[in-house]
Amino acid sequence: MxxxxxxxxxxxxxxxxxxxxxxxxxxxxxxxxxxxxxxxRYIGINIGIIGESAVGKSSFINCIRDVTADDIGGAAVGTGDTTIEPTRYWHPYNEELVFWDLPGVGTPKYPRNEKYLDSINFEKYDFFLILSDSRFSINDVWLAKEIDKRGKRFFFVRTKIDEAMENEQQIRGGDFSASAVLDKIIKDCQNNFKAAQLTDTSVFCISNYHREMWQFEELMEQLIVALPELKRISLVLSIGPVxxxxxxxxxxxxxxxxxxxxxxxxxxxxxxxxxxxxxxxxxxxxxxxxxxxxxxxxxxxxxxxxxxxxxxxxxxxxxxxxxxxxxxxxxxxxxxxxxxxxxxxxxxxxxxxxxxxxxxxxxxxxxxxxxxxxxxxxxxxxxxxxxxxxxxxxxxxxxxxxxxxxxxxxxxxxxx
Structure with a gap:
């Protein structure tokens, strides 16, 4: 040696x-x-997960924590109920790593203004993941701009790619191309961001149930890089080999x-x-x-x-x-x-x-x-x-x- x-x-x-x-x-x-x-084990990390109702926030939180909705501490999925208060979910390997299911912005209770950012305790979070299962809404874009303005990181995550692929395959039959569908989804999202004058137009396409596929790995790479050294180490050692x-x-x-x-x-x-x-x-x-x-x-x-x-x-x-x-x-x-x-x-x-x-x-x-x-x-x-x-x-x-x-x-x- x-x-x-x-x-x-x-x-x-x-x-x-x-x-x-x-x-x-x-x-x-x-x-x-x-x-x-x-x-x-003692380094606190808080990750804000935000998006409109039924876009896959709870499923993502379960996926990254290696639990299911039926496990103790699992986030309930499939209800379609709107999150009305920030809800914390500890990682089972490290309670200092917390994923927060945040209420969506742009509702009567949470209009797009400074009060919304105060209500979710904005400064608490190390970065935010903005989830959508289709086009990102005007509310998502507003939040991204506010996060950027205040010097924090955010990541756009397009969920339910497995469902989108299945639908396209049924429509196109023998002409179906998974790579072409993925490219189209990414381009549509980026065009949406550019129209809203967002400087960061990257988006990660994932499935919460098939994380080995598509862009889950690229997303994890960026999440790790986004943290300072001690928090980066804590995140990597807290999560499973996802x-x-x-x-x-x-x-x-x-x-x-x-x-x-x-x-x-x-x-x-x-x-x-x-x-x-x-x-x-x-x-x-x-x-x-x-x-x-x-x-x-x-x-x-x-x-x-x-x-x-x-x-x-x-x-x-x-x-x-x-x-x-x-x-x-x-x-x-x-x-x-x-x-x-x-x-x-x-x-x-x-x-x-x-x-x-x-x-x-x-x-x-x-x-x-x-x-x-x-x-x-x-x-x-x-x-x-x-x-x-x-x-x-x-x-x-x-x-x-x-x-x-x-x-x-x-x-x-x-x-x-």
């Missing part, structure tokens, strides 16, 4: 760690690292987390919290903090949608079986098909993959931390082993997650 494949302690992180140790002592470094690794774009972002963030967890393992090794793992061929064994590695593998499985619950939800949503998706798995297959314990999984991977070169490379990186936390006996070996294991697990789980998405696209395409 090349030296540059290892994550680095940034100068800012080293300085923060030094300040923390100066204030709390060396024993406090464990809390510091845990806080840094998990700070994303697109390939999100999966790629998860991988980047999880890799940045590796050095923190590997350092925690090194500190555990120095303190005697060891679980020895002999290497293949009788090589000298390594010692790791097994609890940290098991916790990370569980975390990764959930992040990449490879745990039992996530695979079942995906199978139900795409009208197929869990076995259909299990066939796509390689690295994680033993955890699903063979019901291998995570502890055995960790042991097996480390036995096969740990090398002295990995340990040496990692030890050189860890030495930067020693002036801050003091001498770490045997820490370099533990750090290197954990780092290599976690990096390999992320890489392989990402590949499995992308294979599952491809399988979902194939399954969805066969039904449309």
């Amino acid at each position: 090349a030296d540059d494949s290892f994550g680095k302690f940034s100068e800012q992180e080293l300085q923060e760690a030094k300040q923390y140790v100066d204030a709390h002592g060396v024993s406090g470094i464990v809390d510091f690292l845990n806080d840094k690794a998990n700070q994303w 697109s390939k774009q999100v999966i790629g972002q998860k991988t980047k963030i999880l890799k940045d987390r590796i050095w923190k967890m590997s350092t925690l393992s090194a500190l555990g090794a120095a303190g005697g919290a060891l679980v020895p793992i002999p290497l293949v061929g009788g090589a000298i064994g390594v010692a790791v903090d097994l609890a940290i590695l098991i916790g990370e593998v569980n975390f990764y499985l959930k992040q990449y949608g490879l745990n039992d619950e996530s695979l079942k939800q995906l199978a139900d949503r795409t009208n197929t079986t869990v076995d259909y998706y299990v066939q796509s798995l390689k690295f994680a297959s033993s955890l699903v098909t063979k019901r291998q314990t995570i502890k055995t999984f960790v042991f097996d991977v480390i036995k096969r993959q740990a090398t002295k070169q990995v340990q040496k490379t990692a030890a050189r990186e860890l030495v930067k931390f020693i002036p801050i936390i003091g001498s770490v006996v045997a820490g370099g070996v533990s750090f290197g082993t954990c780092y290599y294991f976690l990096e390999k697990t992320i890489k392989e789980f990402e590949a499995d997650a992308l294979s599952v998405v491809d399988a979902a696209i194939q399954q969805t395409s066969s039904q449309i």
